[in-house]
Amino acid sequence: MDVQKILSAVACVLVFTACSKKSSDSVYAVDSASCIGQAISNKFIVQWEDGRITVESGSDVESFKKEFIEPQLENIRQVESDKRIQVDSTVSASASASSSDTWGLSMIKANAAYSQGIYGQDVKVAVVDAYVDVSHPQLANRIAINTGEIPNNGIDDDRNGVVDDYYGASFVSVPSSTNIPSPHGSHVAGIIAADSNYGPVSGVAPRAKIIPAQFIANDGGGSLGDAIIALQYAAKRGAKIINASWGGATCGVSGALRSTFQSLERQGVLIIVAAGNDARDIDVYPEFPASFNLSNQITVAASDMTDFMTSWSNSGFNLVHVAAPGEHILSTVPGATSMYMDGTSMAAPFVSGTAALLWSSKPTATAQQIKAAIEQSVDVTSGHEFKVKTRGRINIQKALQVLGQLVP
Numbered sequence: 001m002d003v004q005k006i007l008s009a010v011a012c013v014l015v016f017t018a019c020s021k022k023s024s025d026s027v028y029a030v031d032s033a034s035c036i037g038q039a040i041s042n043k044f045i046v047q048w049e050d051g052r053i054t055v056e057s058g059s060d061v062e063s064f065k066k067e068f069i070e071p072q073l074e075n076i077r078q079v080e081s082d083k084r085i086q087v088d089s090t091v092s093a094s095a096s097a098s099s100s101d102t103w104g105l106s107m108i109k110a111n112a113a114y115s116q117g118i119y120g121q122d123v124k125v126a127v128v129d130a131y132v133d134v135s136h137p138q139l140a141n142r143i144a145i146n147t148g149e150i151p152n153n154g155i156d157d158d159r160n161g162v163v164d165d166y167y168g169a170s171f172v173s174v175p176s177s178t179n180i181p182s183p184h185g186s187h188v189a190g191i192i193a194a195d196s197n198y199g200p201v202s203g204v205a206p207r208a209k210i211i212p213a214q215f216i217a218n219d220g221g222g223s224l225g226d227a228i229i230a231l232q233y234a235a236k237r238g239a240k241i242i243n244a245s246w247g248g249a250t251c252g253v254s255g256a257l258r259s260t261f262q263s264l265e266r267q268g269v270l271i272i273v274a275a276g277n278d279a280r281d282i283d284v285y286p287e288f289p290a291s292f293n294l295s296n297q298i299t300v301a302a303s304d305m306t307d308f309m310t311s312w313s314n315s316g317f318n319l320v321h322v323a324a325p326g327e328h329i330l331s332t333v334p335g336a337t338s339m340y341m342d343g344t345s346m347a348a349p350f351v352s353g354t355a356a357l358l359w360s361s362k363p364t365a366t367a368q369q370i371k372a373a374i375e376q377s378v379d380v381t382s383g384h385e386f387k388v389k390t391r392g393r394i395n396i397q398k399a400l401q402v403l404g405q406l407v408p
């Protein structure tokens with residue numbers, strides 16, 4: 001070993017960074033085997049050193065490294081391919097409207113809030129999901145209007161980066177196999193805030209305001225990058241609560257999605273996530289974002305009309321926090337009508353609506369206090385405890401009492 005080499009080895013120990021230089025290869029996170037097939041070859045999610053996360057296009061990985069990453073290498077922390085994710089919820093057999101249609105609201109004791117004048121007044125809840133029918137009679141006056149935007153003039157009047165986002169915005173970039181609007185987003189929105197004066201559906205928080213932020217196409221497909229942009233948009237519009245009734249199997253272990261959730265955590269946003277419908281223990285077989293386990297996140301399993309866990313709900317004594325009604329749920333769908341659906345996708349918005357009620361009762365509460373109130377107030381029924389962290393199903397009456405103690 002010559003002197004030059006010895007000196008350079010010493011320098012490496014003293015000034016470590018000089019020897020572990022970033023390169024376009026070192027900042028590019030290679031997809032795990034389970035993600036191949038889900039990767040979108042010409043879209044890339046970029047995490048910048050200053051904390052920003054953006055979605056960029058390129059023709060393929062190698063040219064993206066050369067043309068985009070290398071010239072800006074100093075400012076880039078990590079890059080990964082965008083990936084497809086799929087929403088899975090099931091539609092119940094159609095049934096005529098019946099007195100059991102509001103079983104979920106009765107089970108979680110929503111009336112205790114209404115009798116105290118608590119309706120979720122003006123709490124903004126983003127539905128980061130599929131299409132939301134903002135003209136549905138039960139949703140039309142429950143949409144949070146972006147007052148800085150003039151609709152349909154082709155101009156981004158409020159300069160928030162989105163043209164004509166008067167009601168909300170769509171960030172769908174993946175092609176869909178159908179033009180028929182997905183019922184998923186409107187169904188979720190109705191569970192949260194449907195106005196019962198104009199139809200059979202009663203939202204949990206009937207005076208909350210919905211921000212539609214679409215990233216799921218009509219066929220249920222979407223991408224991680226589009227989800228991240230929709231989540232960022234929701235927070236920018238002032239959402240206190242984001243409902244995330246979606247997930248992607250193990251491939252979603254995305255650094256960028258987790259970073260986005262952490263950024264929302266710092267901004268004080270509460271995110272309600274569906275646990276998933278694969279009858280899986282996500283403590284053992286993690287799914288994302290359900291398994292992120294952040295302080296601003298509540299992951300929700302689905303309960304049925306007899307207050308048992310549904311057979312298909314995901315579970316987990318660590319990573320799933322509470323159960324909520326998720327079977328035979330009547331809610332709004334496009335075409336001025338309503339239908340029954342099943343899924344943890346339906347259970348999550350029951351918790352989002354509950355959080356909106358709580359927040360309207362104590363506007364100074366933090367996301368963590370709202371989460372604590374919901375967790376500490378569940379009903380645990382002996383003989384059928386839920387396989388979730390709290391062992392129970394949400395109860396609004398008790399949650400209001402607990403929040404009153406946490407936030408005097």
Ligand SMILES: [Ca+2]
Nearest residue numbers: 156158160162
């Ligand atoms: Ca705008």
Ligand SMILES: [Ca+2]
Nearest residue numbers: 150155157164
């Ligand atoms: Ca405009």
